[in-house]
Amino acid sequence: MLKKVHAKESLTRIKAIAKKEMKQLSRDARMLAVIFLFPVFLLVMFGYAINFDVHHIKIAVYDHDKSSAGRSFIKSLTSSDYFDLVDYLDSDHQIKKYLDEKLAQCVIVIPKNFSREVNSNREAKIQYLIDGVDGNTATVIMNYVNIATMNFSAKLQSEFLARNGMKVSTPVQLEPRFWFNPELNSTMFLLPGLIGMILIVVAVITIALSIVREKERGTIEQINVSPLSTFELMIGKTIPYIIIALINAALILFAGYVLFGIVIKGSFFWLSVSILIFLFASLCLGLLVSTISDSQQVAFQIGTLISMIPSLLLSGFIFPIDSMPLPVQIITNVTPSKFFIVCLRAILLKGEGVAVFWDQLLYLLLFSTVVLAIAAKRYAGKKG
Structure with missing residues (x-):
């Protein structure tokens, strides 16, 4: 009590x-x-x-080839909201200026004969110069560019085989599914x-x-x-x-x-x-x-x-x-x-x-x- x-x-x-x-x-x-x-x-x-998502990456292009193939490649990059084309460059000095002054986060250099190499189904090399001061952002940009390049390369391969009467065959196709956060936001x-x-x-x-x-x-x-x-x-x-x-x-x-x-x-x-x-x-x-x-x-x-x-x-x-x-x-x-x-x-x-x-x-x-x-x-x- x-x-x-x-x-x-x-x-x-x-x-x-x-x-x-x-x-x-x-x-x-x-x-x-x-x-x-x-x-x-x-x-x-x-x-x-x-926010860890990287969008609207500023890219500049130094196009030595000035061909339709190069323009098609750049268009494939800028068609998404990941890349924004800020300018076309004319010299190596401009490349340094754009990266130093942060006018661009990535500069794409398209070599001469790029179109000829692509049309003959030979390996064509493209150079990417990325601002690496921020390592995380630079890694994300590199991954985005690699994926965009692989997609463009697969498209060219498919078109080349189709022109020669061959069908593209993919033995293994990956279908990723992201649980809980499908948009990876x-x-x-x-x-x-x-x-x-x-x-x-x-x-x-x-x-x-x-x-x-x-x-x-x-x-x-x-x-x-x-x-x-x-x-x-x-x-x-x-x-x-x-x-x-x-x-x-x-x-x-x-x-x-x-x-x-x-x-x-x-x-x-x-x-x-x-x-x-x-x-x-x-x-x-x-x-x-x-x-x-x-x-x-x-x-x-x-x-x-x-x-x-x-x-x-x-x-x-x-x-x-x-x-x-x-x-x-x-x-x-x-x-x-x-x-x-x-x-x-x-x-x-x-x-x-x-x-x-x-x-x-x-x-x-x-x-x-x-x-x-x-x-x-x-x-x-x-x-x-």
């Missing part, structure tokens, strides 16, 4: 703290604007800025990671600033001398931000659907559960930040550092974790975004069920428990 009374009193105190926090938030228009508008702004900015791959990064950054910073603000105002001393326990304070402070963060998550997912066409292919229930667990882990991290910060400026800096940087570099958001050195792969396990992104990609892109990512959720729960315990111990130590 006594335990029930204590539990009821504890619940009452938690509700009081949560209610007080909600009132303070509702009076802070600037904080509300940051909480609800900043995440959508980040989604739009990063969603359009971070890199934005669809990046958006789950972007959503995770935005949620953790906003959650960590807002809860940390909330508690540090109490320190700066001196009201934390009143809380410390009250019968409120450390656990009750932290849970009471966390509840309003969980509610706000869930609303934030809904807004971000809606914006992702409207702007980028991302849809929920899996279970909405498990998506909600995954977001809830991840947000709780993020808020626990924010509570820990608040225990090591004495000013809002310091809390903001530390919160940004431990939420945004790991989410960008160590979560698999942009860089594949499997390609990282083993010591770095081990370090990535302290990043909750890593495990949430796995859940999000499984639900949003693949339509998978919880059987695929239950271990990720389990880790997030373990992470939350450990971090909350550390934060509570640090706060209780300072309180004492």
Whole structure:
């Protein structure tokens, strides 16, 4: 009976703290604007800025042959949205100028006698000069050019055989099918990671600033001398931000659907559960930040550092974790975004069920428990 009374009193105190926090938030228009508008702004900015797809590659052509075969080859390149012809060049000096000044990303050099070699079904060589400063983009350009050249070569081969009364035979024909992302749109791959990064950054910073603000105002001393326990304070402070963060998550997912066409292919229930667990882990991290910060400026800096940087570099958001050195792969396990992104990609892109990512959720729960315990111990130590 006594335990029930204590539990009821504890619940009452938690509700009081949560209610007080909600009132303070509702009076802070600037904080509300940051909480609800900043995440959508980040989604739009990063969603359009971070894109691994390469389109409209600027190409220039130095055509020594000036034949119909050369023009046909260039036309085959520029017929897609991958290549844009910017100019025809007349000298080697122009080639250097166009690459140095980034007027072109790739220069195609068509040799003399190109048409004669093609019409006689002999090997005709074409030179590509690619700006290799950005290695990733240069590799993509090289692959695009190689594919376009092979397609043009196959077309010429087919036409030559047809003129000589022979039929083209392909013993083996490859038919690739891409699951989950048929258009190979890199934005669809990046958006789950972007959503995770935005949620953790906003959650960590807002809860940390909330508690540090109490320190700066001196009201934390009143809380410390009250019968409120450390656990009750932290849970009471966390509840309003969980509610706000869930609303934030809904807004971000809606914006992702409207702007980028991302849809929920899996279970909405498990998506909600995954977001809830991840947000709780993020808020626990924010509570820990608040225990090591004495000013809002310091809390903001530390919160940004431990939420945004790991989410960008160590979560698999942009860089594949499997390609990282083993010591770095081990370090990535302290990043909750890593495990949430796995859940999000499984639900949003693949339509998978919880059987695929239950271990990720389990880790997030373990992470939350450990971090909350550390934060509570640090706060209780300072309180004492």
